[in-house]
Each structure stands twice: as structure tokens, then as C-alpha cells.
Amino acid sequence: MRGLISRIAPRSNACLATGFFATVCLLGLFAVIWALYEPDLSIHRGMKPSQDSVDFRREIAEQLARISKELIAPEREGLGDIVLRLSRIVSRLDPRYELSDEEAIPKEPRNSSLAGDARGTVGALGPGWGGDGRELVCGEHYLGERHGYPFFETGFVAKGGCAGERPLHLVVTILLVLGEDGERDERRLETILNGVKSYNSEMKVLVAAPKVTENMNTLVKNTGNGVLYKYGKASPGEAWNMLARHAATPFVLFARGMTHFHPTHSRLRRQIRVMSGAVVVAGGAARNEEGKWNMGCLQSQMKGYSLRYTRGYHISARDCMICDHLEGPFVARTSLLHTHPFSHVDSKSDISISFLEAVTFADWFLRLKQAGFLTLGCPDVMYYVLGGTGMNRGPINYQATWLWLAVQWQLTAIINPPFSNPLETNSPKSINFSCGEVGLSCKVSKLAKKGYLVxxxxxxxxxxxxxxxxxxxxxxxxxxxxxxxxxxxxxxxxxxxxxxxxxxxxxxxxxxxxxxxxxxxxxxxxxxxxxxxxxxxxxxxxxxxxxxxxxxxxxxxxxxxxxxxxxxxxxxxxxxxxxxxxxxxxxxxxSTPEALSERNDSVANKPxxxxxxxxxxxxxxxxxxxxxxxxxxxxxxxxxxxxxxxxxxxxxxRHAQSWVNLGLGDSWQSYARSAGGWWGGSQCSRTYHHACLVHYPTDGNLNFYDDEGM
Structure with missing residues (x-):
């Protein structure tokens, strides 16, 4: 629990109103489902349903139950992707009632404090600008399935000269944090600066390096579009925060691991265009130095003191995947870094900057998800990044690398963690920690009294x-x-x-x-x-x-x-x-007979x-x-x-807490009234914690721990 309280933004009564409204919507959805199913039940009464229909109903019920739990969770600060998920359920039942993406994507979380930042207002174009991204770049239209044949480099084309469009260098700034790879980083810097200059000579590239070399100064001077900052022994998170503070545009591109800037494939306008409402981050796929393409869209789930990452997406919006974590470069609102800055991730071991950076971004994306923001990964966007079989040299202490995140979030296992080289085949599938390493107490009576899972x-x-x-x-x-x-x-x-x-x-x-x-x-x-x-x-x-x-x-x-x-x-x-x-x-x-009418002497008068x-x-x-x-x-x-x-x-x-925490006189009193509900016993003081009992089912045994966790 330690260190998590600072991660929760102040809440307001507006959140309760939002939750109440969403709950009403959910009840309405149940009514729609009943209306859709009830005629079939009357027509086919007495007929045995197919296994497919049974499985379908169970799947829908499971999804609705999961959504209803998320709606009433006290820690929820925004609707996140809940309305989108409900809309997809409606679509499966009857496509006529599906909401559009624009209807389903909620407004930004009310407690996010993104709009009207101290450095600007909603109306002024700057780092505190709070409008929709599509207000600054022109919309796009589709030219048809045959346009762009045979390689389809074109198809969706942005309109030009629309009202409100601003020069792109006033809209987005590029941020680049270099590591400790000397000449290689200098080559990256030269390539990126020249690529950006050829696209827009006025677009700024803010660069942070642990040590600023003479060659770097020369490169920046010759291109005229870069600004160098030294971050010395500061953490990667502090370096990114520093660059974000110096950005003067409403959006920033985090050129994480980037080797080349490709004006067509980077598609900055596309990412800015999808940025509205709760969507505050938009990125794309990545192509590494060996030519291997990776979408880099991950889903994260915490349960039973384990954090699991899964590649892929459950749902999409605006022709992009909704992701919990992006492995490659991405565009974000500048004001997001003012309200949700990166954490200072350090390690007592000698860990490379690239691995500390992977932990830094993992923590940041977890906090964005917890706050109710949405992250989009657009497959038509592609960045050129570091990576390949030769990237990781020498032995790597993965446990020491991820220990900081495990301590902050109180995790004993991180499964399929996102590494700085995501296509590396030798990376461990699971990293495990002891209770002592992450500061967890095993005083189970105290944990139970506070309403936490052991x-x-x-x-x-x-x-x-x-x-x-x-x-x-x-x-x-x-x-x-x-x-x-x-x-x-x-x-x-x-x-x-x-x-x-x-x-x-x-x-x-x-x-x-x-x-x-x-x-x-x-x-x-x-x-x-x-x-x-x-x-x-x-x-x-x-x-x-x-x-x-x-x-x-x-x-x-x-x-x-x-x-x-x-x-x-x-x-x-x-x-x-x-x-x-x-x-x-x-x-x-x-043995005692099952029925009172039976006598236990049926075999030769022997019980x-x-x-x-x-x-x-x-x-x-x-x-x-x-x-x-x-x-x-x-x-x-x-x-x-x-x-x-x-x-x-x-x-x-059905499940119930111990008689001690239910306020019963002893264990011989009936549990029947309390079985099937956690609210009758001790309650978590920090309901946002992933081990709080209220997040877990009150029936069944399949959803408490991750099977690969510790």
C-alpha cells in the first residue's frame, strides 16, 4: 500500500454523479438484453439451448458483471473504456443500437485537471491548451478501396486549409532522451534532427543527454531545430519531465528509442486528430533495426499481487486499438506531464538507462489507466526504433530492474513485462519477488481485518x-x-x-x-x-x-x-x-445415513x-x-x-470473511447471511488497491490469483 496514496488525484462529487449516471445506463442495458432474449425464450420454451448460445450468454453476463464492478469501484475517476465496452456488447446483441465511437468515448476524467493548466488557458495555444486535437489539424476523408493501388501508401487523405488549422510546429514538439551509448546516440540524434528539419524546419526537437558532447552541440547548431539539455545522473523519468516543462506546444511526441523520423509513416496529424475527451495518448507500431514490426499494444491486469501484460487489444475506437500500455513512441498532451509526471525510478544495482526507462513508462501507463484516461495505438502509424538481437549485451538482472515497480505497486509477480527491446526472445516470461522484497507483511490477521487478500x-x-x-x-x-x-x-x-x-x-x-x-x-x-x-x-x-x-x-x-x-x-x-x-x-x-428413515445397521447388524x-x-x-x-x-x-x-x-x-471480522460471537454462528458479499465484514481503507477484497468475486475460485504469479 505504501507509495500508492500519492497516485490518486483528489476526488469530487462529480465522480459520484458520473458513476450514478453510468449505473443507470447499465440498468437500461440489462433491460435491452432482456427485451432481446425474452421473445426467443417464449418461442422456444422447452427446447434445449445449443451450447453456443449458452456460452454466448455466459460471456455476455461475465462482461456485464465485470463492468458493473468497475462502475461502482470507489477508486474510479473516469469512465475510461466502459461505455465503449458496453456499446460493443450492445452491438453483439443488436447492431442497430451500437453507439458511435464519438458517442462512446467519454470526456476526460473530471479530476484530471488537464484543462486550463497554470501555464495557459483552454483558449490559448500552448502547453495548457485543453481543446480537442481535431480543432488544430484538418479532418481526413477516405478516397475509396481502389485509391492507392497497389501499395496503398495513400487512402485516407487530410483536407487542407480548414478553419482553425495551425502550423504543425505550433502544435507538437518532439522530445528525445538519449542514453549512454556515445557514438550511436550521436548518429541517432543527427538522423532525427535532419529528418525533422526536412519535414518542418521550424519544428523543435528537445534533447536530453546524460552528457552533452561537442559533436552534439555541433549537430544542433548545424540543423538549427534542436535544443540540448543535460540530465547528468538524473533518472530517465526526470529527464522526460524536464523536456516536457520546456515544451511550448499543446502536444509532444515522445521519441522513445527512435532512430529515424519518417514524415509519412510517423503521421503526427493522425495521432493529434484522435486526441479528444479521455484520450490523452496516441501512438503507433514500431519497426526495429532488423525490420521486425511490432504493434506494441499491451493490456495490463493486476490481481492477487500479480501484474500481467498481454499483447493485443479487446476493443478499438477511431480506427485505433485501445491499449493500456504502448511500447513505442507516442504523442501525448503536454499538460498531462504537468498533472501526471513520470516517477523517479532508481535502482541500487547497475541498471542501464533503457531498462530503467522501461520501468518508468510501465509505472506511468499504470497510473494513467487508474486515473481513467484512454490510450490509443494506431496501426497505420509506424516509428523506426532501436532493437534487435544485438541490442542487449551481457547479463541482465531482470529482477533488480523491475524491483522498483514491484515495491511501488506491491507485486510479487510481473508476468510478460514490457522490455526496452520488446522482441527479445531471451527475456523472462515472469519475474517473481518475495513478500519481504516488496515490503509485504504476512500478518494475515491484520490483512484480513483491513479487508485485503492474503x-x-x-x-x-x-x-x-x-x-x-x-x-x-x-x-x-x-x-x-x-x-x-x-x-x-x-x-x-x-x-x-x-x-x-x-x-x-x-x-x-x-x-x-x-x-x-x-x-x-x-x-x-x-x-x-x-x-x-x-x-x-x-x-x-x-x-x-x-x-x-x-x-x-x-x-x-x-x-x-x-x-x-x-x-x-x-x-x-x-x-x-x-x-x-x-x-x-x-x-x-x-457413518450417518443420508435420510432419517434409514438405519445404519444394514450389513449383519453392523453399522x-x-x-x-x-x-x-x-x-x-x-x-x-x-x-x-x-x-x-x-x-x-x-x-x-x-x-x-x-x-x-x-x-x-459462497465466500464470507472470518467470523472475527464479521463481528460474530464465535465461529459456530451462521455464515449464511454474510456469504456472498464482502461488505458485511472489514473494508479496505484504500479501495483502489488491487488486493482489496471488494474487487474479487464472492463465489468461485478462479479469479483470485494469476496462475503464473507467485
Missing amino acids: PPCCARQVVAALRAFDQFSSSGGGGDPVIQGPDSYTNVLRYELEAGSILGAVKMGSFIPWDIDGDATFESKDFPLYVRGKSWFKERGFYLSSFEDPVPMHKESPETSVKTRGYFCLNTPDIYIEMWGYHNLSMDMD WRSLPAPNMPPTRIHLKTLGDSEGVWARVITNPGLYARNRYGPRFL
Whole structure:
């Protein structure tokens, strides 16, 4: 959570009004869907729907559910792409009702403070200008499918001499930050300056370099269109911020990694033209030095302390892809850098400027998405950039490179991160961090009390502890593991998970991500062996404590209590598992008939047993968590699903917070009223955090952690 509070712009009541209006629109959409489906249901009543139609309805329902959650999220500062996504859903149901792109793209977020910057007004052409980009460049029209044959270098043509059009050098300034590649950077600078001069001799190129050389000064003097700035040991983000402060135009081109400026392929007017409303960034594809083309449009998703990047797009607008992140150069509003500047990204390790820059842009685009802005990637725009198999020389410490971002956003995994050389095949698919490295606490009771999901690196402590406990028990008390055979199950220390640990095993296949502890039972006769095994557990990073003998569970009637002997805690560094002594475990007990009318004496007047045959192995469930694929086959109640349903009652598969955080007197009170909703328990104080429980479903087990995260 640390460091994130500063990322949220001040909110106003206008946001609530926007959210209310959008919610009303969503309800209207539900009505449209019902109107479309209801006649079919009446006509085909009784007919079995095809699997395709079932899958289609489920997909639509899932999309609407996701959108509705985003609408009510307190951290939302703008509509972002929500209206566009709703419009596409409407189009799939009935194209007649689809909104146009201009209708679906919302206004800029009300709290963005972009318009009317301190350095200018909405009406004055300068860095604080707040109008639409299409007001400064002429519109375009399409000349037809045959125009431009055979290579189609032309097709969409901008009109000339329209009212309001301004000279392009008054509209956009080019920003270029150089690295530490000496002669290569000087060649880049010369090529770009000459390319821009041949296109528009009055267009300014602001250049930042760690060290300004004599050759650079000469190049700038000869071309007459560049301005040099030295940024020394400052971070790449600080260098970009410095250049943006010196720009005097309403738009800037971030020439990130650019090697050549191509006047036709860069298509600056095209990018400026699509800039209106919530769209504040527009870029294009990139062609590297080996001729490899890359769209560079990425989607980002945070969940369960993981950040995943996916190449591609879900939706488009204005003939551009809506992206969460762009890997290549792009045009942006100058005022955006005044309200949302780049962060100062540093590293204790020796990391190249290009890699620090990749982290800088990743952080910036994440903050733009969080604020409700839109970024467009236009495939017809192409930039010439650095890159190729020879770009990355020597070993690269990827973990050290991305540690800063992981700390700022509290991530234990970054999957498919965007690198400075995006087509590099040797880049890792996932970069993982420990809880300690990113400053995450594993005090699960505190996390649950604050309404946060438990990090998977903390859940691994529980799985590892149960694996050690299973090993100790299977070895008969810390010796060599007992060879499993037909009669071996009577020679080990028997135990079974119970209570919330059984519920987690059945529902999640792991530790419940919002639980506060673990629960298990053991045979009371083995209590002394666990007392003597303290050193064995200590050698493996765990410790046993709180030994009590005896400890009746039901003090009002200890003589009839099943749990009457023995108690201790198995402790990980941060989480404890309560161990309760039983005289008998579930496999020793008689089985209860399903119906009250049935009697348990059907076989030779002998009651049905919990297991149908003697010497059968105990029931086990495989518990695992992200980053621990081995997991443990932990012993559980003979029929764990039956136990979970009978113990927790109706809606036991729906989720609810721990009884402690629900304000219940104890765990024996009913969860049914709270199941299926997070609002009955503890609430996040920072609802924008990706681990806040309100962002997660209250049913199912598929959407809590990224499968490749840690």
C-alpha cells in the first residue's frame, strides 16, 4: 500500500454523479438484453439451448458483471473504456443500437485537471491548451478501396486549409532522451534532427543527454531545430519531465528509442486528430533495426499481487486499438506531464538507462489507466526504433530492474513485462519477488481485518508448514518416513484438517486467502510425541507452542466432548495453525445415513463405517499455492465436502470473511447471511488497491490469483 496514496488525484462529487449516471445506463442495458432474449425464450420454451448460445450468454453476463464492478469501484475517476465496452456488447446483441465511437468515448476524467493548466488557458495555444486535437489539424476523408493501388501508401487523405488549422510546429514538439551509448546516440540524434528539419524546419526537437558532447552541440547548431539539455545522473523519468516543462506546444511526441523520423509513416496529424475527451495518448507500431514490426499494444491486469501484460487489444475506437500500455513512441498532451509526471525510478544495482526507462513508462501507463484516461495505438502509424538481437549485451538482472515497480505497486509477480527491446526472445516470461522484497507483511490477521487478500507468498507458509507436519506424522514422529503398505496406516501419527482449513481445501484447494489461521486435529495419544518434536520443527523453520493438556473444547460438557485432550499451535514465521486433540478421528467413526428413515445397521447388524473397508488410506486433498507447485497431500476428514457443507450450512460455497471480522460471537454462528458479499465484514481503507477484497468475486475460485504469479 505504501507509495500508492500519492497516485490518486483528489476526488469530487462529480465522480459520484458520473458513476450514478453510468449505473443507470447499465440498468437500461440489462433491460435491452432482456427485451432481446425474452421473445426467443417464449418461442422456444422447452427446447434445449445449443451450447453456443449458452456460452454466448455466459460471456455476455461475465462482461456485464465485470463492468458493473468497475462502475461502482470507489477508486474510479473516469469512465475510461466502459461505455465503449458496453456499446460493443450492445452491438453483439443488436447492431442497430451500437453507439458511435464519438458517442462512446467519454470526456476526460473530471479530476484530471488537464484543462486550463497554470501555464495557459483552454483558449490559448500552448502547453495548457485543453481543446480537442481535431480543432488544430484538418479532418481526413477516405478516397475509396481502389485509391492507392497497389501499395496503398495513400487512402485516407487530410483536407487542407480548414478553419482553425495551425502550423504543425505550433502544435507538437518532439522530445528525445538519449542514453549512454556515445557514438550511436550521436548518429541517432543527427538522423532525427535532419529528418525533422526536412519535414518542418521550424519544428523543435528537445534533447536530453546524460552528457552533452561537442559533436552534439555541433549537430544542433548545424540543423538549427534542436535544443540540448543535460540530465547528468538524473533518472530517465526526470529527464522526460524536464523536456516536457520546456515544451511550448499543446502536444509532444515522445521519441522513445527512435532512430529515424519518417514524415509519412510517423503521421503526427493522425495521432493529434484522435486526441479528444479521455484520450490523452496516441501512438503507433514500431519497426526495429532488423525490420521486425511490432504493434506494441499491451493490456495490463493486476490481481492477487500479480501484474500481467498481454499483447493485443479487446476493443478499438477511431480506427485505433485501445491499449493500456504502448511500447513505442507516442504523442501525448503536454499538460498531462504537468498533472501526471513520470516517477523517479532508481535502482541500487547497475541498471542501464533503457531498462530503467522501461520501468518508468510501465509505472506511468499504470497510473494513467487508474486515473481513467484512454490510450490509443494506431496501426497505420509506424516509428523506426532501436532493437534487435544485438541490442542487449551481457547479463541482465531482470529482477533488480523491475524491483522498483514491484515495491511501488506491491507485486510479487510481473508476468510478460514490457522490455526496452520488446522482441527479445531471451527475456523472462515472469519475474517473481518475495513478500519481504516488496515490503509485504504476512500478518494475515491484520490483512484480513483491513479487508485485503492474503499474498500468495504468505499462503505458501501455511502449505509449507502442513507439508512439514505431514512429513513428521508420516514418519511416526520425525524419523524416516514409513513405507506405505496395506497395514502401514496404523503405524503413523494420524491427523486431519478441520474447520476453515477443510473449507479452504474444498473450495480453494489451498489456504483461504482471507482467513486468519489454520485448523487441524490429531490423536490425543500422540500428544507427547509432538511435545518431543519441537526441535525437529525448529530445524525446518517452524515452531510448536502453546501446549495445553487437557483442553476441553466444550467446557460445559467435557465428558461428552469428542475433543477432550491436547492442544498446541504449529507456527510459521507469521501464521499459526491450531492443533486440537481427538480421541478418535473421522475414519474411526460410524457413518450417518443420508435420510432419517434409514438405519445404519444394514450389513449383519453392523453399522456402516466411515471407510467401507479396513486399512484403507485416509482421504487426502492436494493443497498448493502459487510458487509452490509441490504442495502437500494433506489428510482431511473422510468426506471433506460433506463436512464442509454440514459444518457451514447453506451457501457454504459462497465466500464470507472470518467470523472475527464479521463481528460474530464465535465461529459456530451462521455464515449464511454474510456469504456472498464482502461488505458485511472489514473494508479496505484504500479501495483502489488491487488486493482489496471488494474487487474479487464472492463465489468461485478462479479469479483470485494469476496462475503464473507467485
